[in-house]
Amino acid sequence: xxxxxxxxxxxxxxxxxxxxxxxxxxxxxxxxxxxxxxxxxxxxxxxxxxxxxxxxxxxxxxxxxxxxxxxxxxxxxxxxxxxxxxxxxxxxxxxxxxxxxxxxxxxxxxxxxxxxxxxxxxxxxxxxxxxxxxxxxxxxxxxxxxxxxxxxxxxxxxxxxxxxxxxxxxxxxxxxxxxxxxxxxxxx
Amino acid sequence: xxxxxxxxxxxxxxxxxxxxxxxxxxxxxxxxxxxxxxxxxxxxxxxxxxxxxxxxxxxxxxxxxxxxxxxxxxxxxxxxxxxxxxxxxxxxxxxxxxxxxxxxxxxxxxxxxxxxxxxxxxxxxxxxxxxxxxxxxxxxxxxxxxxxxxxxxxxxxxxxxxxxxxxxxxxxxxxxxxx
Numbered sequence: 188x189x190x191x192x193x194x195x196x197x198x199x200x201x202x203x204x205x206x207x208x209x210x211x212x213x214x215x216x217x218x219x220x221x222x223x224x225x226x227x228x229x230x231x232x233x234x235x236x237x238x239x240x241x242x243x244x245x246x247x248x249x250x251x252x253x254x255x256x257x258x259x260x261x262x263x264x265x266x267x268x269x270x271x272x273x274x275x276x277x278x279x280x281x282x283x284x285x286x287x288x289x290x291x292x293x294x295x296x297x298x299x300x301x302x303x304x305x306x307x308x309x310x311x312x313x314x315x316x317x318x319x320x321x322x323x324x325x326x327x328x329x330x331x332x333x334x335x336x337x338x339x340x341x342x343x344x345x346x347x348x349x350x351x352x353x354x355x356x357x358x359x360x361x362x363x364x365x366x367x368x369x370x371x372x373x374x375x
Numbered sequence: 376x377x378x379x380x381x382x383x384x385x386x387x388x389x390x391x392x393x394x395x396x397x398x399x400x401x402x403x404x405x406x407x408x409x410x411x412x413x414x415x416x417x418x419x420x421x422x423x424x425x426x427x428x429x430x431x432x433x434x435x436x437x438x439x440x441x442x443x444x445x446x447x448x449x450x451x452x453x454x455x456x457x458x459x460x461x462x463x464x465x466x467x468x469x470x471x472x473x474x475x476x477x478x479x480x481x482x483x484x485x486x487x488x489x490x491x492x493x494x495x496x497x498x499x500x501x502x503x504x505x506x507x508x509x510x511x512x513x514x515x516x517x518x519x520x521x522x523x524x525x526x527x528x529x530x531x532x533x534x535x536x537x538x539x540x541x542x543x544x545x546x547x548x549x550x551x552x553x554x
Contacts, residue, residue, distance in 0.1 A: 266435075274482055279428060279473045280447055280454055311431055312446030320442065329442055331537060339533040341541065350534030 259306040260297070267293050270311045283315040288334030293317045295356045296330070296338060304365070305372040323371040328364065332356070342367035378404035379411065382515065390450035392527035395513075402499075402511035402529070413516030414460050417495055417524055423455040423512070424490035426470045427551040433488065439549040440491055442541045448510065449536060452525035453543075457514075458492065461522035463554035466490060469520060489551040497546050501539060503531045509539040 270285035277284065293309075296319070300307075307319035307330075320329040330340040336357075341350040342364045349363045376384070378399060385394035395404065408416050417423075425445070427433065432444035447453045456466045470487040477485050501509040508529055515525045526543070528536060 273431075274480070276477075276480075277482065278431060279426075279477055279485075281451065282431075308434060308436075310434075310441040310443040312443035314446060314450060316443065316446065318441070318443045327541060329537065329541065331443075331533075339537055341534050341538045343538065343541075348538065350538065352533040 260302065263306060263309060264294065264297065266309050267297075267317060270309075270315075270317055273311070278313055280313055282311075282313040285311060285315045285317050286334055288336075289315060289317050289332050292332040292334055292336060292338065292356045293319070296332070299357065300360065301365075304368055307368075321368050321371040323373065326367050326371045328367050328371060330364075340364055344370060378407050378409045382409040382513070392448070392450055392452050392525075393530075395527060396511075396529060402508060404513055405499075405511055409513050410516040412518050412521050413514035414457075414521060415514065417457065417512045417514050418459070419496040419499060421495045422458040422492050423495060423498070423524060423526070423547075424458055424466055424492050424554055425453065425455050425547055426466070426473070426490055427488045428470075428474070429486045429488050430484060433551070438488075438551075440544055440547065440551065442537075442544045445540050445543050445547070448526050448528045448540060448543060452513075452515070452527050455524050455526060456490070456520075457522045457524050458554070465522065466554040489553040491547040491549065491551050492554075493543070493547040498526060498543065501542055501546070503529075503535050503539065505531075507531070509536075510543065 267285075267290055271287065271290055273282070273284040275284070276282055305321055307321050307328075310318040310320060312318065312331075314333075317332045318329055319332075320327070322328075325345045326343065328340065328342045330338050332338050335353075336355060337353040338356055339350070339352050340354065340361075341348070343349065344367055349367065351361065354361060376398065381395055381398045381404065382391070385391040385398070388394050405416065427440060427444065433440055445453055456469060458466070461469075470490070474485060474487045495512050498510050498512055499508065503509055509531070511527045511529065513525050513527065515523055517523045528539065530536070531539070
């Protein structure tokens with residue numbers, strides 16, 4: 188799988204826009220994986236650095252990460268991928284598993300999210316929506332993905348409330364969102 | 376159509392809260408009982424309990440509830456127990472019965488962590504910036520669960536609704552405990 192992807196991704200002018208199509212091309216791994224979703228995280232983690240190279244992001248940018256944050260990202264991706272395989276009624280209230288489009292939207296956001304920023308935590312809702320959140324220093328940031336290709340967010344501090352209803356998942360991080368995310372961390 | 380009929384019809388849809396809000400806007404059905412199994416309308420002085428299960432209702436590190444543990448409030452309704460009409464043992468029994476059903480169906484990773492509680496008065500006092508109420512509380516008692524109630528969110532922009540659900544999370548307290 189990696190060889191095929193390595194040949195495709197770095198040559199792309201905009202890998203993110205073709206991400207879903209390429210995932211579909213590796214769907215054959217689904218049946219042979221140890222868990223139904225492991226192909227997805229393997230795919231994303233394996234290809235992350237190849238994508239970075241294609242986008243001309245310095246290798247130093249990854250090696251210079253604070254080790255805790257660098258380690259947290261694969262864990263986060265795995266947790267999110269697990270939401271695909273939740274059983275029906277997972278919460279006892281008729282909860283649905285996340286669908287593939289929702290997971291891929293979340294991955295798309297994380298792919299573009301600066302690695303040196305505070306790592307978010309993940310959550311899932313009964314309708315299958317996936318959330319990422321950061322909380323600390325009286326600040327709260329929460330992003331919600333529903334598989335539409337857009338996300339909704341709130342970014343609140345003690346002094347101000349901010350938010351948007353529909354931000355494309357492949358767009359740059361809005362500045363106010365980035366600022367409040369950073370404010371949730373004790374040190375940055 | 377009266378309120379009980381509205382709720383009966385809405386129950387068959389995927390988003391009962393939306394259906395009720397369309398048919399009876401402005402929390403109009405709070406003023407009358409919506410279920411024949413209910414002990415009566417939900418009073419402002421009551422305390423509601425939300426059953427919390429691991430692993431997905433809580434932050435894995437802190438054990439505190441997440442905002443999305445309350446996301447049902449926007450469509451199907453947030454199922455809660457009325458503590459004025461059920462003992463702690465009754466509520467625990469509901470939680471454990473649900474858990475036993477889940478385990479029987481193979482969902483063995485789950486654990487009943489207890490409940491978080493919030494006051495009806497505070498929930499009904501939540502408003503959007505424009506001044507409209509964010510949540511309605513209805514007495515949706517069931518044959519085997521007469522103390523059941525639902526909290527439904529009223530419609531606003533996505534981000535405003537999201538912020539209100541975070542407020543709801545905070546209103547309920549964040550650390551589950553046995554009732």
